[in-house]
Each structure stands twice: as C-alpha cells, then as structure tokens.
Amino acid sequence: MNKIASAFCMAASIAALHPLALAQPNDTLKALAKSQTGFKIIEQQGEQARAIQGILKNISLPDGFAITLYALAPRARHMAVGPRGMVTFVGTLKSEVWAIIDHDRNGIADEVRNFAPFIEKSMPNGPCFAPDGVLYIAEQNRVLAYPRAEIQIQDANPETLEVIPAGALIPEKFVSSNHTARVCDVGPDNRLYISLGQPYNVTQREYLNTFGEIGIGGIIRISRDGTDREVYALGIRNSVGQDFHPTTGDLWFTDNQVDGMGDDIPPGEINQQTAMGQHFGFPWFGGGHVRTNEYKDEEVPGGVVFPVSETVAHAADLGMLFYQGDMFPDHYRGGIFSAQHGSWNRSVPIGARIMFTPVDAQGRIAGDTEPFAEGWLDENGKYLGRPVDVAQLKDGSLLVSDDLTGAVYRITYAVPGS
Numbered sequence: 001m002n003k004i005a006s007a008f009c010m011a012a013s014i015a016a017l018h019p020l021a022l023a024q025p026n027d028t029l030k031a032l033a034k035s036q037t038g039f040k041i042i043e044q045q046g047e048q049a050r051a052i053q054g055i056l057k058n059i060s061l062p063d064g065f066a067i068t069l070y071a072l073a074p075r076a077r078h079m080a081v082g083p084r085g086m087v088t089f090v091g092t093l094k095s096e097v098w099a100i101i102d103h104d105r106n107g108i109a110d111e112v113r114n115f116a117p118f119i120e121k122s123m124p125n126g127p128c129f130a131p132d133g134v135l136y137i138a139e140q141n142r143v144l145a146y147p148r149a150e151i152q153i154q155d156a157n158p159e160t161l162e163v164i165p166a167g168a169l170i171p172e173k174f175v176s177s178n179h180t181a182r183v184c185d186v187g188p189d190n191r192l193y194i195s196l197g198q199p200y201n202v203t204q205r206e207y208l209n210t211f212g213e214i215g216i217g218g219i220i221r222i223s224r225d226g227t228d229r230e231v232y233a234l235g236i237r238n239s240v241g242q243d244f245h246p247t248t249g250d251l252w253f254t255d256n257q258v259d260g261m262g263d264d265i266p267p268g269e270i271n272q273q274t275a276m277g278q279h280f281g282f283p284w285f286g287g288g289h290v291r292t293n294e295y296k297d298e299e300v301p302g303g304v305v306f307p308v309s310e311t312v313a314h315a316a317d318l319g320m321l322f323y324q325g326d327m328f329p330d331h332y333r334g335g336i337f338s339a340q341h342g343s344w345n346r347s348v349p350i351g352a353r354i355m356f357t358p359v360d361a362q363g364r365i366a367g368d369t370e371p372f373a374e375g376w377l378d379e380n381g382k383y384l385g386r387p388v389d390v391a392q393l394k395d396g397s398l399l400v401s402d403d404l405t406g407a408v409y410r411i412t413y414a415v416p417g418s
C-alpha cells in the first residue's frame, strides 16, 4: 500500500491561517479543521445554481424527458459512478477530482467535496471504476488506484496504489497541453484501457514509429497492477470517450478529427474495435474517409478500420456510454449517448449537445447519430454550456457533465401524462 502525502496542501493550509483570525471563534475552529484537511466543500445553492436552472429550462429533449441541475462541480469533466451508488467522481483538467455524494441514494446530490486533497494531482481528467469498487484516476501522466475510494471520501489521504508512476504513461518530452485529457475504463477482461491522444493536429512522420511503440495516438491496455502494457489500438487522433459494449465486449470510442480543413470536413467519429491491434486511419485519414493534405499521397496502412458512425465535423465528440438502464423507453436501451463539447474550429459553431446513436441487440449500429438534448448554443453562437461526459446512475437516469458552467445535470424520463 503506497500512501502518498502532499506537502503542497499543508503549505496551502498554513498560508490560509492568518485571515481566519478575523472570524468568530466557532467559525474559526470549523474553518481551521477544513483547511487542515484540505477539503473544499462546494456550495450548492445560490446565484450560480439559479442561473444554471434558468439555462436548463431552454434545453430541448424528446417527450417525457426532463433535465435538472444535479450538482455544482467546478470544471466538471469525465465521471465515474461508484458501484455502491452513493458517490460519483468527477475529474477536471486542473488539480481537483470532485466527489458528488448522494447520501440517501435518492437521485439527488447532497454534497460536493474534493476527493483525496492530500494527494496532489495533475490534470486528473479520467476516473473509472472496476466492478469490485477500485477507483482508477488517469491523470495527464500518471495513474493511481484508490481501492476504497467510495468509503474514504472523508479521508484527505485515502489508500492508494501506484498503477503507472508519474512520468511513465508517456515520455515527458512528449507531454503537451494538447490532447492529454485521459479517459480510462476497465474492460470485460478485467484490464485497464487508457486513451493516449497524440499532441499534434496532424502527426509528423518522424514521430509515427515512436508514438506507435508507446501507444500515443492510440489506446493502451494494462493489467490492473500496471504490468503487461500493450498497445491495443492505433491510428487515433484524440479519443476522449470510450465504453465497452455490454454483450459483445467490443471497445467503442469517439475520436476528435483534424482541424483547419474547412467547416464541413472531416467528420467526427464513433469507432468500434473488434480485435487487438486494429488501426483507425489517422493521420492518413483526418476523419472518416477524408484524407489529410499531409498524407494524401502516401500509401495507407493495410486493414484500416473506418468509423461505424460519422458525426458532424468539429463538434468535438467526447464522453460516451452504452445505455443499460431501464428508466428510458425501449428505443434507447443498448444505444449510445455521447457528448459533443462544441466546435472552436468552425465559422458557425456547432455541438454543445447530447447525441444518441441507436445500436441493435447484436451490437451493431442501427441508425444515424442524432441530437438528444440541445440548447446550450444560443442563436448568436454563444455557449451557455459545454457538455463533456455522460454517466448512468443506478436508477437509469443519465448524468451530463459541463466544464463551462461547472455543473452536472441529471436527465430523467417519465411516461408523458403519467
């Protein structure tokens, strides 16, 4: 068991002592206790909550669906719902992971606090759970496991295991602020799958071999103790969303495609991987079947796997999941919900919505990817929210994270008129 303490948090709490002397004695004691643990409790009521509730009134959904504010969680990114159904962990691109706690498991969040404040984290975007309750958090260049995360949310320094030490996910010289928001999942083979975005718009030839050996521009898989690292997929530009099909066990993932090729190409991608070592086309293809300018005269690697669903160009498809709940109507069961973060590389912005892709019982695409929840992009092209990830609660409701408003929403369904 590898306990990691952070001197940083201690220094921060000492620096915070002085202004507290001005508060009332009881308040001082309470605040002091908090600062010594490093915990931050996010206030859930007030002006920001009311403003977000106002925005949610204008979100359009199919008949019978409703969206509400579930929790405020600053810069909320990817989410992992605890197997005990009490805590949802939410990553960020800064230093915090938020624990959203539903103490009485009634589908309404009761408390939001930072998780494991004594453990310093760097871009901890990607939390994921193993079925046995071990939480993994994929940071920019490290992976830690928290074996008892869901029951140690009050512990500033919970148990940890080092899965991939700092600096060992990718070589430091390739660390970039581009495309390093990690996501992870534990597969049906009980191994950990982690996406490694490549740092460029289009990768230069000189890096292709090295990146291929490391798994940059791909997805790696490792045993849960960090050993037996393999490159599972290549030819991926920047995947920030993945899930395993519940019956076939195939890995499906979104991929963000090349910028600067015009408003309408190349398409975004949802991919299905059926075997280890498949190649998904990048950088020979910039998205879908569209060749990149840089590689258009080059011979394409054999056996490229094209996306099973193409999405609108530049919408930035991020988190995705196969819906396995029983709250939503039959049409949605087994299908894919995915989040489009919204474009930056398009003259008229597009995205900032939740999409749905039907999938049949055999695990095959059964229709186009269509909008499910939208309205976070106003008529002037201004973002009122930017969805990042989707997650499913035990009751079958759907959570949506938003890193612009710093919130998590909950989508529920009730038969219209009931």
Ligand SMILES: [Ca+2]
Pocket (backbone or CB within 6 Å): 101, 102, 103, 104, 105, 106, 107, 108, 109, 110
């Ligand atoms: Ca509750």
Ligand SMILES: [Ca+2]
Pocket (backbone or CB within 6 Å): 235, 255, 269, 280, 281, 282, 285, 287, 288, 305, 306, 307
């Ligand atoms: Ca591709």
